[in-house]
Amino acid sequence: MAVLPIRTVGDPVLRTPADPVETFDARLERLATDMIDTMYAAPGVGLAAPQVGVGLRIFVFDTQYDADDPTSERRPLVVVNPVLTPGPGVQDGPEGCLSVPGLYFPTPRTLAASVSGVDAAGSPVEYSGEGLLARCFQHEVDHLDGTLYLARLTGDDRRAAQAALRDGPVDPAEAEQAGRELRSLRRSG
Numbered sequence: 001m002a003v004l005p006i007r008t009v010g011d012p013v014l015r016t017p018a019d020p021v022e023t024f025d026a027r028l029e030r031l032a033t034d035m036i037d038t039m040y041a042a043p044g045v046g047l048a049a050p051q052v053g054v055g056l057r058i059f060v061f062d063t064q065y066d067a068d069d070p071t072s073e074r075r076p077l078v079v080v081n082p083v084l085t086p087g088p089g090v091q092d093g094p095e096g097c098l099s100v101p102g103l104y105f106p107t108p109r110t111l112a113a114s115v116s117g118v119d120a121a122g123s124p125v126e127y128s129g130e131g132l133l134a135r136c137f138q139h140e141v142d143h144l145d146g147t148l149y150l151a152r153l154t155g156d157d158r159r160a161a162q163a164a165l166r167d168g169p170v171d172p173a174e175a176e177q178a179g180r181e182l183r184s185l186r187r188s189g
């Protein structure tokens with residue numbers, strides 16, 4: 001088990017499109033395991049390799065796990081070389097990012113989405129969903145293309161994000177509190 005440091009906004013690796021994975025070996029399996037450990041430790045519902053400084057097209061996710069509920073079960077999934085297919089509908093709920101700690105802004109996304117690719121062993125996988133899961137797929141594939149969710153913001157939300165980033169890093173205690181509030185918001189619907 002290894003929890004890796006998470007790169008934050010301003011780090012060039014987050015703005016660099018990641019390369020397709022071509023070698024499926026023990027190192028890739030290890031990366032996936034470490035990314036899963038890092039995601040749960042944060043805690044977060046998804047994590048893309050550039051966020052731990054690795055420029056490869058791989059992300060992990062678990063949108064069902066509830067970090068605040070000790071009985072909640074972990075079911076982590078891995079997608080390598082994902083191809084995103086946006087579905088119908090739109091959603092505009094709050095979105096956050098482990099690489100932009102403590103900030104959440106309403107972010108337009110499609111309501112449904114699916115991803116296909118392979119797992120860390122190279123076997124084909126395909127997942128689809130709506131709501132938070134669809135948001136997660138779009139957010140993580142954006143990371144692999146070198147795009148932060150901040151780039152998806154519009155109008156006042158975009159201006160608010162720019163102002164917040166200018167104010168400098170968010171206090172860790174405040175960031176944790178904001179994360180807890182967002183998670184409880186998601187549980188209530």
Ligand SMILES: [Zn+2]
Nearest residue numbers: 096097098099
């Ligand atoms: Zn993110």
